[in-house]
Amino acid sequence: MKTIRVALGERSYPIAVRSSYRQLPQLLDSLRLPRHGCVVSHERLLRRHGRGLLAVLRRAGWRLDVVTVPETEASKSWAMARQLISRLAATGAMRPPVLFAFGGGVVGDLTGFVAAIYRRGVPYVQLPTTLLAQVDSAIGGKAAIDLPQAKNFVGAFHQPRLVYSNIGLLRTLPLRQRRSGLGEVIKYGAMADPALFAFLEQHLAACLAMEPRAARVMVERSSAIKARIVSQDERDARGIRAQLNFGHTLGHALEAAGRYRRWTHGEAIAIGMCAAAQLSVELGRCPRGQMQRLVALLQAAGLPTRARGVSRAAVRRALAYDKKNLRGRPRWVLLRRLGRVVVSEAIPPTTLQRVVSAYLS
Numbered sequence: 001m002k003t004i005r006v007a008l009g010e011r012s013y014p015i016a017v018r019s020s021y022r023q024l025p026q027l028l029d030s031l032r033l034p035r036h037g038c039v040v041s042h043e044r045l046l047r048r049h050g051r052g053l054l055a056v057l058r059r060a061g062w063r064l065d066v067v068t069v070p071e072t073e074a075s076k077s078w079a080m081a082r083q084l085i086s087r088l089a090a091t092g093a094m095r096p097p098v099l100f101a102f103g104g105g106v107v108g109d110l111t112g113f114v115a116a117i118y119r120r121g122v123p124y125v126q127l128p129t130t131l132l133a134q135v136d137s138a139i140g141g142k143a144a145i146d147l148p149q150a151k152n153f154v155g156a157f158h159q160p161r162l163v164y165s166n167i168g169l170l171r172t173l174p175l176r177q178r179r180s181g182l183g184e185v186i187k188y189g190a191m192a193d194p195a196l197f198a199f200l201e202q203h204l205a206a207c208l209a210m211e212p213r214a215a216r217v218m219v220e221r222s223s224a225i226k227a228r229i230v231s232q233d234e235r236d237a238r239g240i241r242a243q244l245n246f247g248h249t250l251g252h253a254l255e256a257a258g259r260y261r262r263w264t265h266g267e268a269i270a271i272g273m274c275a276a277a278q279l280s281v282e283l284g285r286c287p288r289g290q291m292q293r294l295v296a297l298l299q300a301a302g303l304p305t306r307a308r309g310v311s312r313a314a315v316r317r318a319l320a321y322d323k324k325n326l327r328g329r330p331r332w333v334l335l336r337r338l339g340r341v342v343v344s345e346a347i348p349p350t351t352l353q354r355v356v357s358a359y360l361s
């Protein structure tokens with residue numbers, strides 16, 4: 001199985017894709033970290049899958065504390081960050097513990113944020129357990145908590161020392177979460193990897209079932225794309241990392257309009273990708289057949305391709321909020337063809353309004 005490198009000079013790190021935690025201690029040893037850690041996770045996840053992980057680390061001589069947080073987005077808060085920091089400070093250890101984020105995006109973002117600010121930055125390791133986290137949020141060092149006004153509004157770039165993705169866990173995820181993660185994998189295929197896209201088309205049932213080979217291909221290929229893009233544009237300042245947001249302009253607005261309960265992230269970006277592809281076709285930037293293949297794959301994966309029953313006003317408000325944060329210009333990632341996208345801030349407003357409205361019903 002593969003180890004992929006995120007090349008960032010002295011902040012470089014490996015992404016190990018494995019089917020168990022057996023090789024984790026060996027990889028940690030190569031990083032020369034103190035064998036004292038704090039595992040941040042969820043209670044249910046720890047009960048289900050934590051025993052094996054903790055046993056492997058303890059057998060290798062790791063001294064570990066364990067902290068659990070509730071399984072909701074609300075855990076990405078100042079209150080939870082403060083609680084976690086108090087726990088870390090209470091150990092009184094001279095050398096701060098290595099933080100382990102064992103969970104999905106919520107645990108990864110919160111742990112990364114605390115690791116960024118506690119004692120001006122301590123090392124942390126991402127142990128993502130969902131498909132979405134393995135292919136996206138655990139990689140790239142974007143760490144943040146939410147404010148009541150908006151998601152991810154307080155944060156930092158703080159790269160982990162290691163991402164260790166155990167794909168053996170993915171089969172146990174509920175179907176809706178597997179589909180949601182698949183939405184991000186389809187995004188990688190559409191934006192950067194036609195061979196991955198074709199693989200998903202040909203082996204969709206195996207991908208949805210998280211069969212070992214399919215899971216490995218999805219996580220390895222997606223991680224390699226994200227690693228390459230983060231290496232080129234770590235701080236999202238060159239318009240390269242922005243390509244990862246294919247489907248996210250409308251996707252984020254739908255998540256906000258649905259109060260983060262109506263759609264999962266993968267569902268919202270599936271609708272967002274359809275709208276962005278339609279926009280690309282109408283602007284003459286993408287052949288219609290390419291868009292149709294994308295829509296067909298999303299539908300076959302059981303993902304929504306239109307937003308039904310959403311308040312148009314709420315979506316418009318969320319899109320306007322996004323626009324305000326981007327110096328008044330809405331930024332869309334357009335599809336050129338499957339495997340290639342382009343970032344644009346020059347979309348004619350009337351076309352935009354017409355296309356977005358067509359996706360809200």
Ligand code: GLY
Nearest residue numbers: 136140142241244
């Ligand atoms: N998930 C988008 C990024 O990491 O930049």
